[in-house]
Amino acid sequence: MIWLSWRQFRFPASVIVTAAGLLALALLAVGLPDEALNLFEAERTHIQVYTIATLAMLLLPAVIGMFWGAPLVARELEAGTHRLVWNQSVSRSRWLATKLALIGGAAALVAGALGLLLTWWAEAVHAAQVSGQEAQGIAGALRMEPIMFASRGIVPIGYALFAFALGVTAGTLIRRTVPAMAVTAAVFALVQFAVPPFVRAHLGPTTRTVTVTPENLGGFLIAGKGGPVVEMRVRTTEPGAWMIANETVAPPGQAGFPSFLTSCVRPDAKRMKPIADPACFQRLADLGYRQRVVFQPASRYWTLQAIELAGFTALAAGLFGLTAFWVRRRV
Template structure:
């Protein structure tokens, strides 16, 4: 059975792992250069503010690559579910070859178990390999962009840590289950894609933020805690946004007044008075922040700190392990009833 599974699976496996190898090769070639650029830049930037600027520049200069690579990592589970999982049983049923396979001296249960075990291991390995390669390559970017890029942000969270391996295994079993349910490869592929995509949107938006209680903090307004100031037109009230704590995944940000009520904006002006522009530097004068603080305004943040990354990863993989186990159970239940 192992031989047959391998014989039927090898082409699909070769395609996916071939693409992954090409990706890894590209990263291996460019990775050391990227890390070197970062090291050299830090060594040559001198003062604190200049180094901050370098980090900012370095991060934003490679942000596109990071987004693309994260997308590539997320693509692995989708591909594995669509092209390994969905056809696994559905293609046999379409071709009638399941009758041939089950006519041999091998029970359906064993037939399915070997296929799930072998291709499932490959799926998890593919997801793991992709995320490992990309995490290694993008390490300097996270060092540089600690303030801007949180690995807890949905797109980065899904493509780093252990989650992608779990997604890949889940997506593969999802494909198999869809194939067993619909008995048609194309329908199974469509269903797999729909469910997997829906989960990738629903979980970060609706589920993950609530898996742990977010930190709620009221922060005094100072030059360091404010990330941005703006007003809609000259003379309008000032909107203030809190600076994101390093590595944090911010769920909500706002401003509260002295009595703790949420306010939309602070009744000051950016073109006159305390908040008039400071000719000697970027942004308003220090008096602006002092004035706001004196009026009793504070910044309110709800967020998950970056240190929770691994906790969230393990919770996530636990959830997906449960889903995968349930789908596997369904597969074995369903194959007995398949006619």
């Protein structure tokens, strides 16, 4: 059974493994970024390779699900070859189990190896971000931020297993390869976007209510030039955290911000940085205005990674079970 699984899998395997190998090679060839990396002035190649690798890691599970998962059962059903292979001396349960173990194992291995490689490689990028550097695009996104979270660490293993299982299940239920691939991609993308706000945000975040000071002020959103303040944000004291909510709590009976708030901050043309008036903010605090922040601190990065890895592995196991039932009873 292993022979046949490998014989059928070796082509799709070689395509994705080669692509993954090239990516790893690119990371290694460019070399680890300097520890004192300056994101803004960093070497272009480093930032480019980092961006490409991150995007590739976000796509990898979907690609595995579409090209390794979806055809696994669907192609047999489409070509009618299930009637050949399920009538050898190996039961179809064993046939499925062998394939799932072999290809699922390969998916976990590829995603895991690349995920950890990128984690190791991107350590300097992470350090630069935590030290307060800012940059455009992916290079400026914290690893705790919603979509970035899935691109490295150990969680790609879970995502890859889940996407693979999703593909196999879709292929088994739909019985056609191409529609199953489309469904896999769509459902996986949906899950990828839904998990941060609906799941990760609720996995024991830290909530704090603070008074706004010139030190922790993050910024205003002003309606028109010199108009009233619509929104105010603060910065967390903990660098690298994922800010989930950042909202102003007005005192009872008050709606919106007091009109004096607009003048609390004046632009300073010389220093290219606004100047905030401490007395002004004290007045705001005395009125009872507070800022409520909800965030996942950077220190919970690996805890959340482990939770999500476990969650997605369990989901994959559930889908494998459903597929096994369906293959045995319903096909």
